[in-house]
Amino acid sequence: MKKYISNVISPKVSIAPMVDVTDRHFRYFLRILTKRPLLYTEMISCQGIINGNKNKLLDFNKVEKPLSLQIAGSTPEEIYEAVKIADNWDYDELNLNAGCPSDRVSGNFMGATLMAYPKLVKEMVDAMRSATKKPITIKHRIGIDGKNILPPSFHRTLLDSYQDMYDFISIVENSEIDRFIIHARIAILDGLSPKKNREIPPLRYEDVYRLKKEFPYLNMEINGGIKTLEEINHHLKFVNSVMIGRAAYNNSFMLREIDSLYNKDYINNISRKDVIEEFIPYIENLESLGENSFYAIKHIIGLFEGKPGSKRWKQILGTPASKNIKASALLKIALRELPKEVLYNL
Numbered sequence: 001m002k003k004y005i006s007n008v009i010s011p012k013v014s015i016a017p018m019v020d021v022t023d024r025h026f027r028y029f030l031r032i033l034t035k036r037p038l039l040y041t042e043m044i045s046c047q048g049i050i051n052g053n054k055n056k057l058l059d060f061n062k063v064e065k066p067l068s069l070q071i072a073g074s075t076p077e078e079i080y081e082a083v084k085i086a087d088n089w090d091y092d093e094l095n096l097n098a099g100c101p102s103d104r105v106s107g108n109f110m111g112a113t114l115m116a117y118p119k120l121v122k123e124m125v126d127a128m129r130s131a132t133k134k135p136i137t138i139k140h141r142i143g144i145d146g147k148n149i150l151p152p153s154f155h156r157t158l159l160d161s162y163q164d165m166y167d168f169i170s171i172v173e174n175s176e177i178d179r180f181i182i183h184a185r186i187a188i189l190d191g192l193s194p195k196k197n198r199e200i201p202p203l204r205y206e207d208v209y210r211l212k213k214e215f216p217y218l219n220m221e222i223n224g225g226i227k228t229l230e231e232i233n234h235h236l237k238f239v240n241s242v243m244i245g246r247a248a249y250n251n252s253f254m255l256r257e258i259d260s261l262y263n264k265d266y267i268n269n270i271s272r273k274d275v276i277e278e279f280i281p282y283i284e285n286l287e288s289l290g291e292n293s294f295y296a297i298k299h300i301i302g303l304f305e306g307k308p309g310s311k312r313w314k315q316i317l318g319t320p321a322s323k324n325i326k327a328s329a330l331l332k333i334a335l336r337e338l339p340k341e342v343l344y345n346l
């Protein structure tokens with residue numbers, strides 16, 4: 001079979017899909033900090049897209065672009081239908097979730113469970129391909145422990161070796177996948193919580209590098225535990241791109257440095273004060289529309305991470321929603337109360 005060589009340029013850095021975090025408000029906030037990385041939506045299920053409120057689920061602000069829509073599904077038919085619908089929105093990429101370990105997802109034959117069914121994944125990607133001309137990517141783990149989830153007909157339920165991942169890629173690469181995003185840990189599907197699944201299985205970066213060496217023509221992005229620009233630069237020596245998840249949330253101000261990866265002469269001098277001031281009109285607009293703006297500020301807690309004032313910032317943002325104070329007013333309080341040197345300083 002002829003190899004598919006993608007002509008889609010990798011984003012260098014992307015900000016990971018995170019349910020309950022990477023909603024449209026957080027994405028707007030991220031774009032104030034950094035213009036270049038690819039952003040992801042939260043994972044949305046095929047059934048949600050097919051049966052749910054499509055505008056509510058799929059609408060986004062064009063400043064969030066480039067933006068990838070992450071979809072979870074389990075059959076070629078439903079993913080075809082979901083992608084056909086989503087193709088009417090201006091997403092830059094459609095991403096298949098083959099890495100989520102949560103019971104709700106993997107227990108329903110979606111997410112990481114799919115790694116045990118590479119031929120099905122191939123069919124799903126083929127279905128996505130026939131529904132859109134946009135780039136298609138897949139986010140998966142380096143393997144799974146499917147002890148309690150895979151049927152007895154599986155002679156092995158621990159698919160965690162390098163060879164297992166190699167075999168998975170060897171099959172799914174026969175469909176037109178523009179980028180493989182590999183979370184460098186296995187997913188343990190026997191009831192371990194998603195949070196523990198991001199902490200307990202060890203990171204195996206070397207396996208991802210090796211995979212890239214063995215499939216040099218595939219675009220490969222590494223994910224898992226990456227926190228700093230130095231670490232990003234290190235990984236970029238071995239793979240095409242890097243995905244950052246929790247660091248974008250816990251220490252969002254560090255994202256400011258990322259644009260320089262795309263243009264080394266570009267220095268992003270935005271200060272925390274600038275970021276808050278740019279976010280206030282967005283929050284005020286939500287308030288004028290009667291939306292819950294307290295919800296929109298809860299994800300920006302990492303802006304002062306490691307700096308004096310971080311505790312006070314979290315206290316201010318944590319003020320319970322009330323009729324007597326608006327979220328925009330809390331941001332203005334922060335501008336008055338937080339140490340000037342941290343607000344202005346780089």
Ligand SMILES: Cc1cc2nc3c(=O)[nH]c(=O)nc-3n(C[C@H](O)[C@H](O)[C@H](O)COP(=O)(O)O)c2cc1C
Pocket residue numbers: 016017018019020021042043070097099100139183198223224225226243244245246247
């Ligand atoms: C709160 C939260 C929600 C997540 N939701 C998703 C999701 O919807 N889809 C997905 O593929 N991964 C999801 N993940 C996993 C991340 O995308 C990423 O793979 C993981 O956090 C490892 O990267 P990190 O160490 O840089 O955080 C989530 C992670 C967190 C912390």
